[in-house]
Amino acid sequence: MQSLIKNRDSVNRWMERYGVRFGVYKNGVFNEQLFPFDSIPRIIEKEDWKVLEKGLIQRVKALNAFLWDIYHDKHIIADGVVPEEFVYASKGYMPECEKVDPTGKVYSHISGIDLVEGKDGRWFILEDNLRIPSGASYPMIAREITRKVSPITFVENHVADNRDYATILKEMMDDMNGGRGINVILTPGRYNSAFFEHSYLAEKTGAVLAFPGDMTVEDDIVWYTGLFNEKIRVGAIYRRISDEYLDPLAFESSSLLGVPNLFQAYKKGTVAVINGFGNGVADDKGIYYFVPKMIRYYLDEEPILHNAPTYLPYFKEDYDYILENISRLVIKDVSEAGGYGVVFGRDLSLEKLSELKELIIHQPRRWIAQEVIDFKDLEILESNEKVERKADLRAFVVSSGKDVKVWKSGLTRFSRNPDSFVVNSSQGGGFKDTWIMD
Amino acid sequence: MKRYRFTYESETSFSAQVTDHSFMLRATPLDCGPQHLLSHSLTVSPSPDSLSEAYDAWGARQHYGIVRNGHDGFRYRSEGIVEVHSEPRKEPKPSPVFMTNTPLTGFIPEMKALCAEGDSLAAAMTIAGRVMNAMTYLPGSTGVSTTAGEAFSQGSGVCQDFAHIMVAVCRECGIPARYVCGLVIGEGETHAWTEIWHDGAWYGIDATSGLRCDDRYITMAYGRDASDCSVCRGMFRGLALQRTSTKVVVEATDE
Known part of the structure; x- marks a missing residue:
């Protein structure tokens, strides 16, 4: 461990040389930032991991079952488990996906599940990210580099090898592809915040890194235009472009990023789109409340992992509770992501609190409220001094038609600001390696 | 009940050659409920490299495809006979x-x-x-x-x-x-x-x-x-201005 701490700066220097960056748009200006790496790892013991792994697999299975059900027979609505308005009023619900069968019935191939550990060692799910969860490349490359600068660390500690993420991804893509063509990773281009990740994952999985304009659809088949203008059939697309921009002839017509008529090919089932269309209905902050119910409903199992205690103003009892206790709750706007639209009641002036109350009274469906969880703080190095900061963990769960796997690693993000609970990288935090002990 | 002969014709001209022109048309009357499509034909020119059909989320008929080679005009014509009943x-x-x-x-x-x-x-x-x-x-x-x-x-x-x-x-x-x-x-x-x-x-x-x-x-x-x-959407490669003119004719018929 000492060797790792000593080598923190050289790890960060290596990452800078590799171009490990993420881009941030602020006030319309694009800036690339380094993602600061802290060399003290988060350690998860083998026994704890077993529980997490089981719980994550269970959760993602239920979420995929929910997506299939919502876009087909809607049993869960008919049986009164999830109220219809939560489904149809969700921005992520896409009527175009009704009755469309994605390859292998998989919607969320790569799920980024965000968790926090409470002071008492219990884990809570913060949110599910089922559209295009990013971040796996950072712990991948950080581990690769730390193994180089401090090989002794991995001799002395029995840390599960996490260099298999690319293999897990590739096996999933191959399964979804079914030998129909090549695998591609579709990036919006180098001005996207996660461009480093797109190119790195393409390199590691052997997929072709495709840019907008590289693919066309003919007779419901997706073709990649090769270097010599030859047409190469595409069997699976790991897309890093969101649904609304992915096909300008089906969705947002002003999009220059998409593949025209891709949605038609997807509907006909000639290509796997990873992750599938319409997943936003299942990772909506309002739907989150219902995930434990989904697990009981679809799998007939008790949820292994717990949600943070959540209240929906939609229900009368919760509504009263929220208005009563607003000053100590965290309020989230269900339509926002990336750490935006999250406010802590205790940070607001009385005037702001009553404004927020008004908003909740007028649009109860738009908000959820949660108890503030007493996170377990993690140690980080701030100018060579150990200090404690809030941190979360994004676990990556990969689902193919055959199995569901949890990557023995994850992205541990921490807040650099001692007073902040928001650890999202768009909000200027750092990250650590996550050691799963073997 | 009424019966109509309809023609929907659209012509787009480009100021320069465009290639890899993907298109999606929704220019066909519905054939369900109080409306019956008795006959229909659709032509696209230049002759597309592919022309496929599907129904959108609400049941409207879509024709879509791609014209790969360079062209400076794009035309389609949807015509047929439709029977409409005055009921909800x-x-x-x-x-x-x-x-x-x-x-x-x-x-x-x-x-x-x-x-x-x-x-x-x-x-x-x-x-x-x-x-x-x-x-x-x-x-x-x-x-x-x-x-x-x-x-x-x-x-x-x-x-x-x-x-x-x-x-x-x-x-x-x-x-x-x-x-x-x-x-x-x-x-x-x-x-x-x-x-x-x-x-x-x-x-x-x-x-x-x-x-x-x-x-x-x-x-x-x-x-x-x-x-x-949208009746027509398209995306192509090329730097061109475009101008579209559309002509619709609907006449009662006894056929």
């Missing part, structure tokens, strides 16, 4: 997506004066009359992406804007409503109106005229707003 389109329960406004149909507080209450069909007729009175039909005063709020604030627009405002107000008043794109008798362009759900069926109401729709209205597509009903 039956549906036991409306999809809840037709109860929520979209960015294009956003309700603004200034529209409150258009709201009406009571029996949903009667209320919708009242709203249509108010929309018609509040707005001036003025071609060229709005564009395809003009929202209901923008058109209402300036007090003018075309059938698309009248229909968007109608949809916005109906949904705000709790009446399920959807946007409809189609053809009407005579020569001209596509027309847009609204369907509202009342007691097990969808009733067409034309806010541009303030009247109920009858068997003179041929439906091609419907959806949450105009963007669900």
Whole structure:
């Protein structure tokens, strides 16, 4: 461990040389930032991991079952488990996906599940990210580099090898592809915040890194235009472009990023789109409340992992509770992501609190409220001094038609600001390696 | 019941050669409910490298494909005979997506004066009359992406804007409503109106005229707003300006 701490700066220097960056748009200006790496790892013991792994697999299975059900027979609505308005009023619900069968019935191939550990060692799910969860490349490359600068660390500690993420991804893509063509990773281009990740994952999985304009659809088949203008059939697309921009002839017509008529090919089932269309209905902050119910409903199992205690103003009892206790709750706007639209009641002036109350009274469906969880703080190095900061963990769960796997690693993000609970990288935090002990 | 011979013709010219031109057309009348498509043909030129068919989320017929080689013009012609009955389109329960406004149909507080209450069909007729009175039909005063709020604030627009405002107000008043794109008798362009759900069926109401729709209205597509009903969309490679002219002819026929 000492060797790792000593080598923190050289790890960060290596990452800078590799171009490990993420881009941030602020006030319309694009800036690339380094993602600061802290060399003290988060350690998860083998026994704890077993529980997490089981719980994550269970959760993602239920979420995929929910997506299939919502876009087909809607049993869960008919049986009164999830109220219809939560489904149809969700921005992520896409009527175009009704009755469309994605390859292998998989919607969320790569799920980024965000968790926090409470002071008492219990884990809570913060949110599910089922559209295009990013971040796996950072712990991948950080581990690769730390193994180089401090090989002794991995001799002395029995840390599960996490260099298999690319293999897990590739096996999933191959399964979804079914030998129909090549695998591609579709990036919006180098001005996207996660461009480093797109190119790195393409390199590691052997997929072709495709840019907008590289693919066309003919007779419901997706073709990649090769270097010599030859047409190469595409069997699976790991897309890093969101649904609304992915096909300008089906969705947002002003999009220059998409593949025209891709949605038609997807509907006909000639290509796997990873992750599938319409997943936003299942990772909506309002739907989150219902995930434990989904697990009981679809799998007939008790949820292994717990949600943070959540209240929906939609229900009368919760509504009263929220208005009563607003000053100590965290309020989230269900339509926002990336750490935006999250406010802590205790940070607001009385005037702001009553404004927020008004908003909740007028649009109860738009908000959820949660108890503030007493996170377990993690140690980080701030100018060579150990200090404690809030941190979360994004676990990556990969689902193919055959199995569901949890990557023995994850992205541990921490807040650099001692007073902040928001650890999202768009909000200027750092990250650590996550050691799963073997 | 009425029978029509219709022709929908569109020609786009490009100022320079374009390639890899993907297109999606939604230019065929519906063949269900009170409407029967007795015959239909569609031609596209230049001859596309692929031409496929599908139905969109609401059942409208789509033709789509790609023209790969360089071309400076793109034409399509959809024609046939359609039979229309003057009865509402039956549906036991409306999809809840037709109860929520979209960015294009956003309700603004200034529209409150258009709201009406009571029996949903009667209320919708009242709203249509108010929309018609509040707005001036003025071609060229709005564009395809003009929202209901923008058109209402300036007090003018075309059938698309009248229909968007109608949809916005109906949904705000709790009446399920959807946007409809189609053809009407005579020569001209596509027309847009609204369907509202009342007691097990969808009733067409034309806010541009303030009247109920009858068997003179041929439906091609419907959806949450105009963007669900685009007649033609395309994407190509090349640096070119484009100009499109559309010609629609609908005549009664005994055939």
